[in-house]
Amino acid sequence: MSRVYNFSAGPAVLPEEVLKEVADEMLDYNGTGMSVMEMSHRSAAFQEIIDTAEKDLRDLMHIPDNYKVLFLQGGASQQFAMIPMNLMKNKVADYIVTGQWAKKAYQEAQKYGKANKIASSEDKTFSYIPDCSDLPVSPDADYVYICENNTIYGTKFKELPNTKGKTLVADVSSCFLSEPVDVSKYGIIYGGVQKNIGPAGMVIVIIREDLITEDVLPGTPTMLTYKTHADAGSLYNTPNAYCIYVCGKVFKWLKSMGGLEEMKRRNEEKAKILYDFLDSSSLFKGTVVPKDRSLMNVPFVTGDKEMDAKFVKEAAAAGLVNLKGHRSVGGMRASIYNAMPKAGVEALVAFMKKFEEENA
Ligand SMILES: *Cc1c(COP(=O)(O)O)cnc(C)c1O
Numbered sequence: 191m192s193r194v195y196n197f198s199a200g201p202a203v204l205p206e207e208v209l210k211e212v213a214d215e216m217l218d219y220n221g222t223g224m225s226v227m228e229m230s231h232r233s234a235a236f237q238e239i240i241d242t243a244e245k246d247l248r249d250l251m252h253i254p255d256n257y258k259v260l261f262l263q264g265g266a267s268q269q270f271a272m273i274p275m276n277l278m279k280n281k282v283a284d285y286i287v288t289g290q291w292a293k294k295a296y297q298e299a300q301k302y303g304k305a306n307k308i309a310s311s312e313d314k315t316f317s318y319i320p321d322c323s324d325l326p327v328s329p330d331a332d333y334v335y336i337c338e339n340n341t342i343y344g345t346k347f348k349e350l351p352n353t354k355g356k357t358l359v360a361d362v363s364s365c366f367l368s369e370p371v372d373v374s375k376y377g378i379i380y381g382g383v384q385k386n387i388g389p390a391g392m393v394i395v396i397i398r399e400d401l402i403t404e405d406v407l408p409g410t411p412t413m414l415t416y417k418t419h420a421d422a423g424s425l426y427n428t429p430n431a432y433c434i435y436v437c438g439k440v441f442k443w444l445k446s447m448g449g450l451e452e453m454k455r456r457n458e459e460k461a462k463i464l465y466d467f468l469d470s471s472s473l474f475k476g477t478v479v480p481k482d483r484s485l486m487n488v489p490f491v492t493g494d495k496e497m498d499a500k501f502v503k504e505a506a507a508a509g510l511v512n513l514k515g516h517r518s519v520g521g522m523r524a525s526i527y528n529a530m531p532k533a534g535v536e537a538l539v540a541f542m543k544k545f546e547e548e549n550a
Pocket residue numbers: 200264265266267268291337339340341361362363364382383385391
């Protein structure tokens with residue numbers, strides 16, 4: 191067996207300890223004589239798995255009691271519709287467009303009401319986060335929407351926008367559990383888990399209870415109503431049970447590592463190794479305004495497409511895989527999520543140095 195360093199943006203690297211544990215439990219989970227994949231979602235064994243996962247997530251994020259945690263299907267993209275369907279009581283929402291994912295959410299919301307783009311960084315290929323301290327927030331906006339970490343462009347909100355009292359909704363898919371957050375500042379925090387938590391096919395929605403109502407837009411399907419899932423403890427229908435189980439293992443792993451303060455320290459340490467190198471390199475350069483740099487997704491270029499392709503190919507041959515940038519931007523991108531060890535980032539930088547010397 192030989193593991194690579196996987197810099198994929200998602201689905202992405204998972205902690206090796208977790209993969210080994212789930213492998214050990216594949217044929218017989220905790221004396222049940224079956225895999226979690228084969229288990230009824232109505233069984234006591236599964237109820238304990240989902241309850242423990244929720245409790246550990248609540249501990250990690252210090253989620254206040256007036257927030258519900260929902261384990262839903264449809265990925266992060268389904269939330270682009272589910273949010274307006276459930277929250278657009280006035281049929282007005284404000285969007286801050288800092289990348290493709292925020293743009294998709296903004297475009298989807300237009301199907302349900304008046305979605306306003308109150309700020310954008312598209313003028314400079316989404317390479318920065320706009321000043322959001324005094325935006326023209328609509329007086330009747332039902333919420334203000336952000337994508338907190340922009341997976342494709344490698345930017346991150348270091349400060350939340352001033353929503354002028356309106357409910358903040360944030361897509362945190364690619365920075366979920368990467369550092370501590372103050373949940374009480376948000377109405378909804380949600381993220382697809384395949385970036386920084388678990389396998390693909392699930393989204394976790396952390397939602398303030400007053401936003402869970404029966405008063406949704408006409409025609410909203412039962413399955414797309416938050417109340418359906420909140421009332422049923424995420425077991426209205428068969429959930430992505432195996433994914434919930436693996437996420438639960440990752441929550442335990444995060445706790446054993448020292449929680450989100452410690453993950454932040456580690457993530458800052460790892461990102462600094464890569465950014466410091468990019469800032470000193472004569473061949474590679476980062477594409478993001480330094481103050482808005484993400485700790486999770488690090489895009490960089492050589493400025494020459496053929497050189498970029500050569501780098502990606504040779505890196506893969508050296509066991510450093512999935513470094514190709516998103517198809518919409520080109521270049522390279524290293525995603526260095528929680529489960530990427532420091533040794534992986536050091537190996538990448540060592541390889542970049544060698545490549546730079548060979549291609550000077
Ligand atoms: C990957 C990603 C999505 C889309 O996730 P799906 O689960 O594939 O729908 C949405 N938002 C962000 C920030 C992402 O990184």
